[in-house]
């Protein structure tokens with residue numbers, strides 16, 4: 188599949204909302220917004236991040252089809268990557284390809300990442316893209332309603 192990133196368009200939002208409110212996906216991601224199925228909160232959040240000068244947020248296309256998002260956000264010393272793929276397309280290498288494309292288009296380093304410790308797919312995606320584990324954390328995961336272990340990752344500039 189041919190994976191590319193492009194600017195988010197208004198017409199993507201209904202699809203992105205469907206991907207990001209899917210209970211199986213939010214449970215996997217764990218550290219979501221307080222109400223992932225709340226469309227008004229989603230719209231307000233996306234309006235804010237699309238208008239932000241410091242947030243890089245892209246729609247992921249696979250063979251021209253909208254399949255997810257990838258982005259970078261956070262203050263200068265703690266820039267962090269994020270990505271989300273529609274459950275219908277999991278396990279086909281799309282998150283790995285999307286994160287690689289993001290890393291090529293965003294030169295800033297280091298980049299940080301977090302994943303629920305049991306989110307094996309996300310942990311694997313980060314490792315395939317060169318991120319290494321730097322530590323662990325534990326916090327309240329909204330999508331699970333419980334304290335959850337998290338792994339912290341970092342990608343440095345290539346030597």
Ligand SMILES: CC(C)(COP(=O)(O)OP(=O)(O)OC[C@H]1O[C@@H](n2cnc3c(N)ncnc32)[C@H](O)[C@@H]1OP(=O)(O)O)[C@@H](O)C(=O)NCCC(=O)NCCS
Pocket residue numbers: 212213215216217270271272273276277278279280281282283284301302303306307308309311312
């Ligand atoms: C996590 C997520 C991005 C993965 O997307 P994807 O397109 O399926 O990922 P890829 O196919 O590129 O890679 C997944 C890798 O994890 C592996 N994997 C997936 N589930 C696994 C499991 N339960 N145990 C072990 N490995 C697993 C796959 O085998 C693959 O590795 P491989 O290429 O070495 O075989 C996707 O499931 C998703 O969007 N989930 C909901 C949102 C989320 O969790 N975002 C990340 C928040 S940190």
